[in-house]
Amino acid sequence: MAESKTNTQQDNSLGILFNDLFRTVRIxxxxxxxxxxxxxxxxxxxxxxxxxxxxxxxxxxIRDYVSWGIxxxxxxxxxxxxxxxxxxGGVVGLSGQKWVTPLTRIxxxxxVAFAAVAGLVIVSDMGRPERLANVFIHGRVQSPILWDxxxxxxxxxxxLLLLYITLIPDLAYGKGNLxxxxxxxxxxxxxxxxxxKGTVAEVKILKRATIIMLVLIIPVALSIHTVTSxxxxxxxxPGWDSSIFGPYFVSGAFVSGxxxxxxxxxxxxxxxxLEDYITDFHFDKVAKLLVLVSLVYLYFNINEFLVPGYKMxxxxxxxxxxxxxxxxxxxxxxxxLLGLIIPIILLLIKPFRKPLPMLVIGIFVLAGSWxxxxxxxxxxxxxxFLPMQHVPNNFMVYSPxxxxxxxxxxxxxxxxMIISTLAKLFPIIPVWxxxxxxxxxxxxxxxxxxxx
Amino acid sequence: xxxKILSTLLxxxxxxNLFAQTATIPADAKARTAPFVFSTESKEKGDKIYQANCKxxxxxxxKANYAKLVPIxxxxxxxxxxxxxxxxxxxxxxxxxxxxxxxxxxxxTEEQRWDVISYIRSFNKDYxxxxxxxxxxxxxxxxxxxxxxxxLNNKKLWAMVTDSxxxxxxxxxxxxxxxFVRRTFGNLPITQAVTSNLGVAYFDLPNDIPGDSIGNILLxxxxxxxxxxxxxxxxxxxxxxxxxxxxxxxxxxxxINKMAPIWLILLYLSGITGxxxxxxxxxxxxxxxxxxxxxxxxx
Numbered sequence: 149m150a151e152s153k154t155n156t157q158q159d160n161s162l163g164i165l166f167n168d169l170f171r172t173v174r175i176x177x178x179x180x181x182x183x184x185x186x187x188x189x190x191x192x193x194x195x196x197x198x199x200x201x202x203x204x205x206x207x208x209x210i211r212d213y214v215s216w217g218i219x220x221x222x223x224x225x226x227x228x229x230x231x232x233x234x235x236x237g238g239v240v241g242l243s244g245q246k247w248v249t250p251l252t253r254i255x256x257x258x259x260v261a262f263a264a265v266a267g268l269v270i271v272s273d274m275g276r277p278e279r280l281a282n283v284f285i286h287g288r289v290q291s292p293i294l295w296d297x298x299x300x301x302x303x304x305x306x307x308l309l310l311l312y313i314t315l316i317p318d319l320a321y322g323k324g325n326l327x328x329x330x331x332x333x334x335x336x337x338x339x340x341x342x343x344x345k346g347t348v349a350e351v352k353i354l355k356r357a358t359i360i361m362l363v364l365i366i367p368v369a370l371s372i373h374t375v376t377s378x379x380x381x382x383x384x385x386p387g388w389d390s391s392i393f394g395p396y397f398v399s400g401a402f403v404s405g406x407x408x409x410x411x412x413x414x415x416x417x418x419x420x421x422l423e424d425y426i427t428d429f430h431f432d433k434v435a436k437l438l439v440l441v442s443l444v445y446l447y448f449n450i451n452e453f454l455v456p457g458y459k460m461x462x463x464x465x466x467x468x469x470x471x472x473x474x475x476x477x478x479x480x481x482x483x484x485l486l487g488l489i490i491p492i493i494l495l496l497i498k499p500f501r502k503p504l505p506m507l508v509i510g511i512f513v514l515a516g517s518w519x520x521x522x523x524x525x526x527x528x529x530x531x532x533f534l535p536m537q538h539v540p541n542n543f544m545v546y547s548p549x550x551x552x553x554x555x556x557x558x559x560x561x562x563x564x565m566i567i568s569t570l571a572k573l574f575p576i577i578p579v580w581x582x583x584x585x586x587x588x589x590x591x592x593x594x595x596x597x598x599x600x
Numbered sequence: 601x602x603x604k605i606l607s608t609l610l611x612x613x614x615x616x617n618l619f620a621q622t623a624t625i626p627a628d629a630k631a632r633t634a635p636f637v638f639s640t641e642s643k644e645k646g647d648k649i650y651q652a653n654c655k656x657x658x659x660x661x662x663k664a665n666y667a668k669l670v671p672i673x674x675x676x677x678x679x680x681x682x683x684x685x686x687x688x689x690x691x692x693x694x695x696x697x698x699x700x701x702x703x704x705x706x707x708x709t710e711e712q713r714w715d716v717i718s719y720i721r722s723f724n725k726d727y728x729x730x731x732x733x734x735x736x737x738x739x740x741x742x743x744x745x746x747x748x749x750x751x752l753n754n755k756k757l758w759a760m761v762t763d764s765x766x767x768x769x770x771x772x773x774x775x776x777x778x779x780f781v782r783r784t785f786g787n788l789p790i791t792q793a794v795t796s797n798l799g800v801a802y803f804d805l806p807n808d809i810p811g812d813s814i815g816n817i818l819l820x821x822x823x824x825x826x827x828x829x830x831x832x833x834x835x836x837x838x839x840x841x842x843x844x845x846x847x848x849x850x851x852x853x854x855x856i857n858k859m860a861p862i863w864l865i866l867l868y869l870s871g872i873t874g875x876x877x878x879x880x881x882x883x884x885x886x887x888x889x890x891x892x893x894x895x896x897x898x899x
Contacts, residue, residue: 288857288860289857289865289868290853290857298872305879313886316886342889342893343893343894344893345893347892350889350892353885354889357882357886360881360882361882368875538668
């Protein structure tokens with residue numbers, strides 16, 4: 149283990165740090181109750197899915213024209229939210245922002261959970277899920293669908309690996325700090341820690357591996373959401389036929405990911421009593437980051453709607469009319485105002501950059517992000533180029549059924565389960581890095597660097 | 601005001617014109633009857649033709665499942681449809697009706713058109729076929745024959761019409777013959793010619809008709825105007841050799857996986873191997889960490 153400073157006060161504070169951060173690693177009654185609740189909810193959703201498997205996709209509201217409903221909106225939302233791992237660890241972390249350290253693990257756990265479930269969400273939109281393998285057997289390398297499957301899987305694996313790498317030192321510290329926890333958990337820590345001792349050679353290797361992963365995750369994360377946007381943008385349909393869909397989606401992903409991070413920060417801080425580690429300062433920083441990405445997203449929104457709105461090409465006009473003043477106007481303006489513009493304005497005011505107001509704002513932004521995906525996915529399909537003729541009314545206007553809604557809630561429950569479990573098994577704040585930043589553990593590689 | 605009167609007038613003229621177009625079937629066409637007695641055989645031939653050419657719009661006869669077009673195509677078993685005379689049907693079938701009912705004059709021979717009518721009539725119990733005219737002209741043409749041939753020396757396509765009414769073959773002059781080339785979706789009219797005193801007609805063929813892979817085209821000659829239509833066909837190497845170029849033979853975005861653009865395959869594979877190699881490198885680094893620690897614990 150790297151030498152900690154010898155004086156007793158330092159040792160003491162290191163002890164407090166270990167105690168604070170490993171305290172949350174325990175499977176308690178509350179956790180059992182919470183998981184039982186989630187399991188029951190999930191079982192209900194699975195029953196809905198069973199009905200869909202038995203009777204076919206017809207039990208959902210999707211039909212020939214609107215064949216991508218809330219399942220696909222959900223998918224886009226999940227892929228989007230998972231991008232926060234790359235934003236926090238990759239972009240902010242690599243740029244040397246030390247304040248972000250306590251948030252990286254939360255962000256990575258969110259990324260892993262959302263990316264893992266995103267693939268399942270797609271399956272919910274398949275009438276014959278047992279044919280999933282055909283995507284790989286008969287997939288065409290020309291199809292964005294194949295690229296999407298490839299990059300989403302890759303991103304999940306990389307995120308998982310990154311989460312693991314940054315955990316290794318913490319797992320080693322867990323050895324002395326997990327008395328009274330299940331034997332199995334302690335054994336798991338031992339195996340996964342690879343016998344970490346914190347020697348200079350090890351730290352060097354680990355640091356390099358982390359940096360490589362953080363660099364790698366940036367293009368992969370960019371591509372997962374860019375490719376997801378191409379699933380729409382490579383078609384000719386009004387509302388999708390756009391050349392800025394890639395950056396538009398990516399900036400939107402940062403918005404939804406950060407709002408999810410804010411909500412998670414709030415709950416972990418409160419439930420795990422981490423007020424000393426996730427402080428108002430962190431909320432303030434994240435709020436400013438959210439303002440930044442929201443402004444970028446707003447900028448893309450203006451481009452995405454103002455430019456076609458100025459031209460009002462024949463088919464675009466029908467679509468835009470529906471969004472601006474028609475059937476979807478309430479949703480459209482609600483999302484733009486409550487989920488984007490008002491949050492930006494509020495977060496520019498200092499008192500709103502405190503945990504509780506930010507929780508509320510975060511919830512609005514996250515809900516807005518979900519509904520925005522709905523607005524991107526559904527209305528376009530309600531206006532095909534050829535007239536809809538001789539079909540029942542429920543083919544023309546899409547409305548999700550109860551079964552469909554339940555099936556769409558299932559992935560959200562799964563994400564909560566994955567996040568809750570990971571947050572119970574491992575310290576939610578990187579122990580080693582925090583100790584180094586606080587000067588409680590000396591990182592000898594840093595000293596070496598300074599001498600060179 | 602003036603404009604209003606003018607436009608009303610225009611509409612009136614236009615509308616009457618429309619009505620005139622759909623309503624007039626010449627009297628002699630109306631009265632026309634089939635040149636043969638409808639039989640099980642003709643009905644069966646008609647069935648096949650109906651399934652291939654009419655069903656897509658008119659549906660299964662008697663089931664009223666015709667295509668939802670405006671105006672509706674009607675179920676051929678319906679009374680409104682059956683109230684047409686045989687001549688009406690033959691006329692509509694030959695010349696089309698309105699905008700949607702296509703003309704079949706070039707795709708179906710007269711005999712085939714009568715076969716379909718025979719089939720359609722079999723769904724009407726009240727129908728009795730009007731007597732087939734066996735007098736004069738019709739009887740005469742029963743014995744008429746047409747042959748189609750290609751004169752290699754003069755490079756000319758010819759047709760000859762003869763009649764062997766009283767045992768001896770006699771050339772028929774002044775018969776108009778229409779020439780078609782068989783294409784995928786029907787017969788393409790090419791030209792027409794009239795028989796000379798010798799009963800022979802020559803056709804000028806354009807020399808750029810696409811043929812099959814060895815240049816063959818199927819030529820169809822058909823007499824028009826006479827009360828009994830004669831047809832005959834001939835396959836001859838008179839077309840341009842056409843090697844059909846399959847769209848799937850080129851590498852393209854829209855092609856099958858095997859025919860994807862090379863650069864795309866390379867890009868995709870290099871992306872995957874790049875990421876895969878990095879991940880493997882990271883895993884090797886982790887193994888290194890483990891090794892370092894094994895050594896330190898041993899010593």
